[in-house]
Amino acid sequence: MKKDYPIPASFLERETEIKKSRFIARVAPVSDRDEVKTWLEKAHQDHPDARHICWAYQIGRPGSAAEAAMNDDGEPSGTAGKPILNVIQHKDMGDVLVMVIRYFGGIKLGAGGLVRAYAGAAESVLSEVGRVHHKPLTAVDVSMGFADEQPLRHWCELNAAELESIDYGARVTARVLVPEDQVDAFSGFCESHKLDYRFET
Template identity: 85%
Template sequence: MKKDYPVPAGYLERETEVKKSRFIARVAPVTTRDEVKDWLEKAHQDHPDARHICWAYQIGRPGSAAEAAMNDDGEPSGTAGKPILNVIQHKDMGDVLVMVIRYFGGIKLGAGGLVRAYAGAAESVLSEVGRAFHKPVCAMNLVMGFADEQPLRHWCDVNGAQLAAITYGASVAARVLVPDDQTGAFVAFCEAHKLDYSFET
């Protein structure tokens, strides 16, 4: 049985200072590599003068993440991305990206100092961010008439489903992410409205 798992409830930023170097830590919820890329681009736009923007993320369930990655962005290997990822894993949180933006203060920290500083920055933001719960969902594809779109949107709003994609042609095609515990109700809705539906495998 798929279970819920904790994810960040939203975006948060915290700043720490170590020997005159500024460490700005940001946490954001992510579910795809494209979202990771978008957040990193934003960090580079917001802080074009930063010496380093190091990061780590994991997507999926903590402990068995579907995907995880890290980047030291020019810091000595293993002194930035890995400590950030270690903190993420210790927090037992999934679908999470942590970026740490560093402004060098003129005093070298050494490898041990860097590990402590990056881990501390990640800890500062992860310990304060709210937690939400990722609910397992079932992806379904629908084909329907134009008049059926509004009732579908209404059903999704009321039942916590997400209309992930919609395309218009001779008919309307939609991809809907339905919470696992609402799948039966959604199938009943589709059948009542005579909608053509299929489960994504």
């Protein structure tokens, strides 16, 4: 049984100042690369005069993320994106994007100072953001008679499954999002009610 994992509960922003440079850290929940792009575009719109907007994200389960990436946005290689990603990975949080917006204050921090500054900014926002638990869901297509719809709805309510869509034709067809730890139980339900079902691959 796969354990669910925490994701950020909401968007949050925190600001720190180090040697006259402003570091504005933002955290946001993301489920795919398009959402990452949208948040980054918003950061650039909000802060068009910032010297750097560095970021890192990981999507999926902490420790075995489906996707992760980082960007130094003009800072010396390895001094911004990587420290941000390291902090994300230590927080045991999935589906998370952290952006750090820097306004240069005129005093150079050096490579070690930059690493500490970006890691510290990421830490400040990640330690304060709330967490919600995200349960991985499996999509199942179900075909059934009209009399079977109500038992299916009832099963979904009891087992935290989502009825994503339902169509009425000669038969009723539904798309159900089933928590991963309930997949076997859902298969048993379909078989006992003689429903046709197919897991999306």
